[in-house]
Amino acid sequence: MSHRPPKDANEQERLAQQRQAREKLTAHRGMATWGERLVPLGDFHRAAAQAGRTLSGDERRQAREKYLAGAETEMVAPAAGVEGPWSRIAVFGGVYNNHFALESLLEDAHRRGAEAVYCLGDLGGFGPHPEKVRPLLEQGGVRVLQGNYEESLASGREDCNCGYTDPRDNHFATLSYRYTERHCSADFKRWMGRLPRRRRVRVGDRELLLAHGSPRRINEFLFASTAPVPFLEVLVRQSRCDGLLCTHTGLHWHRRLPSGANVVNVGVIGRPANDGATHVWYAMLEAVANGSSGSTRSGELAVELVPLRYDHQALAREMRQEELPEELVETIETGWWTTCLEVLPPKERAASRF
Amino acid sequence: MAEPVIARQSTPEVRLGSLDTLWFQVAGTVCNLACTHCFISCSPTNHTHEGLSLADVERTLDEAAELGVKEYYFTGGEPFLNPDMEAILEATLKVGPASVLTNGLLLDPQRCRRLGALADASDYSLDLRVSLDGYSPEQNDPIRGEGTFERALQGVENLAAAGLNPVLTVTEVHGESSTPEGKERFFALLRSVGIDKPRLKVLPVFQIGAEAERSGAYESWQKLREGDALEGSWDHLQCSSCRMVTDQGVWVCPILVNEPEGKMGEALSDTLGPFPLEHPACWTCHVYGVSCRT
Numbered sequence: 001m002s003h004r005p006p007k008d009a010n011e012q013e014r015l016a017q018q019r020q021a022r023e024k025l026t027a028h029r030g031m032a033t034w035g036e037r038l039v040p041l042g043d044f045h046r047a048a049a050q051a052g053r054t055l056s057g058d059e060r061r062q063a064r065e066k067y068l069a070g071a072e073t074e075m076v077a078p079a080a081g082v083e084g085p086w087s088r089i090a091v092f093g094g095v096y097n098n099h100f101a102l103e104s105l106l107e108d109a110h111r112r113g114a115e116a117v118y119c120l121g122d123l124g125g126f127g128p129h130p131e132k133v134r135p136l137l138e139q140g141g142v143r144v145l146q147g148n149y150e151e152s153l154a155s156g157r158e159d160c161n162c163g164y165t166d167p168r169d170n171h172f173a174t175l176s177y178r179y180t181e182r183h184c185s186a187d188f189k190r191w192m193g194r195l196p197r198r199r200r201v202r203v204g205d206r207e208l209l210l211a212h213g214s215p216r217r218i219n220e221f222l223f224a225s226t227a228p229v230p231f232l233e234v235l236v237r238q239s240r241c242d243g244l245l246c247t248h249t250g251l252h253w254h255r256r257l258p259s260g261a262n263v264v265n266v267g268v269i270g271r272p273a274n275d276g277a278t279h280v281w282y283a284m285l286e287a288v289a290n291g292s293s294g295s296t297r298s299g300e301l302a303v304e305l306v307p308l309r310y311d312h313q314a315l316a317r318e319m320r321q322e323e324l325p326e327e328l329v330e331t332i333e334t335g336w337w338t339t340c341l342e343v344l345p346p347k348e349r350a351a352s353r354f
Numbered sequence: 355m356a357e358p359v360i361a362r363q364s365t366p367e368v369r370l371g372s373l374d375t376l377w378f379q380v381a382g383t384v385c386n387l388a389c390t391h392c393f394i395s396c397s398p399t400n401h402t403h404e405g406l407s408l409a410d411v412e413r414t415l416d417e418a419a420e421l422g423v424k425e426y427y428f429t430g431g432e433p434f435l436n437p438d439m440e441a442i443l444e445a446t447l448k449v450g451p452a453s454v455l456t457n458g459l460l461l462d463p464q465r466c467r468r469l470g471a472l473a474d475a476s477d478y479s480l481d482l483r484v485s486l487d488g489y490s491p492e493q494n495d496p497i498r499g500e501g502t503f504e505r506a507l508q509g510v511e512n513l514a515a516a517g518l519n520p521v522l523t524v525t526e527v528h529g530e531s532s533t534p535e536g537k538e539r540f541f542a543l544l545r546s547v548g549i550d551k552p553r554l555k556v557l558p559v560f561q562i563g564a565e566a567e568r569s570g571a572y573e574s575w576q577k578l579r580e581g582d583a584l585e586g587s588w589d590h591l592q593c594s595s596c597r598m599v600t601d602q603g604v605w606v607c608p609i610l611v612n613e614p615e616g617k618m619g620e621a622l623s624d625t626l627g628p629f630p631l632e633h634p635a636c637w638t639c640h641v642y643g644v645s646c647r648t
Contacts, residue, residue, distance in 0.1 A: 021499065024388035024564075028400035033383070033612045036566050044402055047614040048602045053624055060623035064421060067370070067626040166554075167534040216372070225479040226425060228450035231374075234422025341551070345451065345479040346519060349551060 068238060083143070084202035085287075086115045091210070092282035093120035093147070093247025096270025097127030097180065099136060101280050104310035105269050106140040112284060112306075118201065120247040121147020121212040123192070124180035125160060125173075126270055127315060128322040134188055146195035147212040147248065148219040152177070153184060154193030161219050164342055172339040175325060204287020206242040206262075206301045213248040215239045222246050222265055224253035225347035236261040243301065245283070250274070250337075251348060252281040252305050262303055269308060272335040274352050279307045279335075366580045367628040368588040372595055374424040375647055376414070376622075377608045379600035380442065381405045381430030387457055389498045390568045391487070391527050393560040393635075394612045396431045402612060403600045405431070408438040412445055414599050417622045419449055427453045427647070429608060434460040440468060447476035453648055455523065458484040458509030459502065463516070466509075470516035481648060482520040483555065484510050487527050489539050497527055511547040521553040521648050532556045558642040560609055560635050572634035582640065588631065592645045597625050608646050609635050 032044035055063060090109035095102055109117050119142050124130045137144055146154075148161045160177045164170045197218060199210045214220040215235060232255065236244060243262040251274065252267025267273055267281035286302045312332050319329045327338040336353040344352060382403035385396035394402075418426075426446050433439050433454050446452045461484075473480035484506055488494035491503040498506075513520050522540055530536040537554055544552035559565050561572050588594055598605040603620050606629045610616030613633065618625035631640075638644060 017496070018500075021388070024390075025397055026399050027388075028383075028395070028397050028402070032402040033395040033400060033563060034402075035613055036562065036571060041401060044614065045602065048617055051614040051617040052603055052619040054620045055624050060621060063623045063626050067373075067421070165556075167537060223479075225477065226451045228424065228478055230419035230449055231422045231424040238422075342553070346473070346481045347479040349519065349553075350517070352551070354551065 068234065082200040082202050082207060084116070085205070086201070086203050088112070088114055088284065088286045089116045089118060089201065089203055090114035090282060090284055091118045091120065091245050091264075091266045092269050093212070093266050094122045094250060094268025094270045095119065095133055096122065096125045096268065097130045097133060098270040098280075098310075098315060099127075099129065099132040100312070100315045101269040101308065101310040102133060102136045102140075105282060105308055106136065106142075108306070108308055109282075109284075114284065116201075117142045118199070118210055118245075119144045120210060120245065120266060121145045121195070121218075122149045122247065122268070122270070123147070124149045124153065124184065125176045126324075126328055128318045128324060130180050130184050131188060134191070143199065144195055145199060145210060145212055146192065146197050146218070149177075149180070150192035150195055151218055153181060153189050162340065162343065163219070164340065166342040169340050169342045172325060172327060176328070179322075179324065200241065203285050203301060206287070208243040208245055208262075208285070209239045209241040210245045212246065214246055215244060219248065221249050221343060222263075223249050223251060223345050223348055224255070224265070226345045227255075227263070229255065229257055232263045233257055233259055233261070236263065245285075249343075250340075252283070254283075254303050254305060256303075262301055264303055264305075267305065269310075271331055271337070274337040274348075275335060276353065277307075277335045278312045278333070279309045282306055282308055364580050365630045365632050366578055366583065366588065367630050368591055368593050369628045370594060370597075370626055371589050373418075373421050373597060373622070373626070375427060375592070375596040376418050376423045376425070377427045377429060377596060377598040377646075378406055378411060378414070378442075379403050379430065379598060379605075379608075379611055380411070380428040380439065381433050381436045382601060383431050383612075384435055385431040385457070386435060386459060387432070387499050387502065389487075389564065391497055391525060391559055391565045393563040393565050393609060395563040400431075403431075403602060405436045406438075406442075406599070406601055408441045408445065410599075410601070411438075411442045414622065415446060415449055421622060421626075423450065425451045425453070425647075427455065427608075429455040432457055432460065434465070440465075440472065443469070443472055443480065447472060447478055447480060451478040451481070453481040453483060455483045455485070456509075457498070457502070458486075458506035458520075461509030461512050463512045466512040466516035466518065469513070470518055473518060480518075482513060482518060483523045483648060484513070484520045485523045485525075486540075487525055488531075489543055493528055507543075507547055510544070510549070514548040519549060519551055519553060521555050523555045523557065525557050525559050527559055555648055557646070558638060558644060560638055562609075562635055563612065572637070576634045576637045578631045578636050578640055588640075590643065591631075591636070591639050592647065593629055593631075593636075593639075596647075597622060607639075609639070 031038045032041045254264045266283040269280045284304045382405045383396045383400040388397035487497040494503040541552040593607045604625045605616045
């Protein structure tokens with residue numbers, strides 16, 4: 001009776017594995033994989049040629065129209081009346097409990113002659129003392145939309161619904177959310193639950209749709225590098241407006257589309273724009289009389305993204321008093337994000353320190 | 355006497371809410387590897403689907419723009435086996451953001467520099483996803499092939515040197531990959547090749563194709579029924595917002611391309627209707643909350 005030494009067994013196993021690997025590399029010669037079966041190539045190709053449906057040119061046009069109109073009804077339906085017309089408005093998002101920046105914003109917007117001030121949601125998270133935000137909004141006559149933070153707090157969700165999978169991002173997002181959740185009164189949460197999710201606002205003769213993430217989803221991220229022009233053109237057409245204003249990503253941008261519509265991410269006033277500077281951003285929109293631009297439509301819309309300084313050192317002090325994580329304070333003091341970076345697309349991430 | 359009423363367990367349908375993500379089977383099922391867990395059994399000799407030409411892709415991009423597509427993904431097989439791949443990316447990056455799912459083996463320094471230049475020249479993001487199935491050759495190579503761990507990591511390093519920050523894509527063939535500790539190990543591996551902002555995507559395995567041979571096929575109970583969805587909505591499934599273009603037409607999603615039943619039409623406009631969630635792989639997407647998106 002013989003027994004093989006272990007070395008030989010390993011060797012044999014290795015050879016068998018190599019043989020199997022070689023077989024795999026050539027297994028499909030002349031064959032197709034149909035589910036788990038191997039079939040002659042022609043069989044799969046014939047079955048595929050017969051599968052699905054092929055519409056005529058006219059039917060395809062109708063199918064496209066029907067599809068685009070289907071999404072449209074959802075976005076247009078819940079909108080109430082149109083506010084305005086205004087000649088100049090200030091629009092901001094993402095307060096993140098930063099009552100210092102909110103105070104500065106109200107002064108700045110007033111000084112610049114804003115007739116109405118709009119907030120696109122996300123009042124809480126990140127910073128200290130959530131309850132200080134509401135009286136400022138009310139005294140300033142701010143017209144507020146619901147963000148995903150308000151939706152989550154009002155409905156008793158356990159997280160902010162940003163969808164992080166990175167354990168570190170999740171840790172800080174959860175910590176922030178729980179802090180805000182604990183420090184908001186039940187009355188404040190009910191108030192959040194009653195906020196509208198969209199508003200239609202006229203500036204000059206341009207009708208704008210205001211939403212938190214996007215007109216179609218409260219937590220959709222519209223970043224500059226992943227919100228392409230053809231996509232935005234369809235979104236604007238479906239929203240039946242001349243422009244879209246949103247926030248949610250924390251990064252401001254403005255795109256004027258070939259159709260003439262404006263899409264603006266107004267940024268946030270709660271934390272800096274991940275660019276190494278401590279100021280924050282909001283948007284001023286103004287109707288300008290038709291003049292030298294040679295436009296065929298009257299009442300062009302001027303869009304200005306405005307840097308806003310505020311007492312960020314006072315905010316940092318208050319965050320430390322509240323024992324909020326040092327990582328979050330660092331962002332306020334340096335202008336670089338230290339958390340929630342996972343959702344940044346490659347272009348925006350490349351410009352980021354962390 | 356009346357027949358007893360038997361509850362019919364009918365197959366649910368998913369509607370296309372919005373066509374946000376458009377996939378291209380840009381290299382067909384042809385790959386320079388033959389991974390043992392590949393859900394569509396790609397290999398050097400698998401021509402079930404062939405590659406797409408630049409002209410094929412451009413034709414679809416025009417239709418996609420009309421429908422307001424938000425992002426484009428390229429997969430195979432191995433996309434960089436397609437000789438038109440860089441021209442395809444250049445054309446795509448003019449109309450939107452693009453992501454490429456690659457095994458990393460063909461990412462030599464010259465190609466990485468060209469990809470870096472393409473990324474810089476566009477307003478939109480170019481993303482690369484490099485697949486790996488373990489923290490070591492011992493874990494990875496039995497799945498993906500001899501020497502692939504070192505070669506894929508070299509590809510990642512070349513991308514990093516060209517200023518690109520790929521997403522490491524890992525399947526759950528090794529269960530620990532999806533734990534917080536497992537994720538940290540992959541982050542450390544990426545840091546070791548010069549990536550200071552590591553990015554990771556973990557995907558479950560689909561028990562079809564080569565993976566069915568490796569770990570077993572689906573069982574009959576693994577099938578979606580009407581009533582499985584919360585509030586009756588299937589909008590969490592990626593097929594509610596994606597389609598997949600191959601050389602043989604438009605499929606519902608990237609997973610079912612080896613099933614003729616997954617094909618919905620010849621042009622995108624043929625495929626804007628609902629799709630029956632009949633396949634057991636649909637069960638995996640629902641139960642694990644899968645999205646092939648990054």
